Amino acid sequence: MKSNEKKEHEKKIIKEMIKIYCAKNHHQKDLCDECLDLYTYATKRIDCCPFTETKSFCSACKVHCYQKEYRHQVRQVMRFSGKYMLFYHPVMTIKHGLVSLKERRNQHVQ
Ligand SMILES: [Zn+2]
Numbered sequence: 001m002k003s004n005e006k007k008e009h010e011k012k013i014i015k016e017m018i019k020i021y022c023a024k025n026h027h028q029k030d031l032c033d034e035c036l037d038l039y040t041y042a043t044k045r046i047d048c049c050p051f052t053e054t055k056s057f058c059s060a061c062k063v064h065c066y067q068k069e070y071r072h073q074v075r076q077v078m079r080f081s082g083k084y085m086l087f088y089h090p091v092m093t094i095k096h097g098l099v100s101l102k103e104r105r106n107q108h109v110q
Pocket of ligand 1 (some may be wrong): 021022026028031032033034035036093
């Protein structure tokens with residue numbers, strides 16, 4: 001996959017995750033200001049990321065390029081939306097390794 005395509009794809013995923021998080025936690029149909037801000041920040045990070053071609057996804061990246069507050073926020077979003085992503089977008093999720101093996105196993109048990 002070309003670097004640009006991958007970036008666009010990554011943006012799509014992060015948007016889906018933030019959308020799920022916002023809908024369930026802030027009860028907004030579209031992104032609220034706070035989540036929109038996080039999304040805008042995340043897309044900027046993706047655009048600036050020099051590792052797009054080698055890494056799988058931001059959450060798996062060893063270089064934590066997010067600022068402290070945003071990092072905390074995005075982690076919450078990932079933790080929360082990860083399980084929903086598996087449900088709504090299983091192929092996308094598994095392909096990107098968003099959900100760890102352990103979490104996947106738990107899903108099957110439940
Ligand atoms: Zn929100």
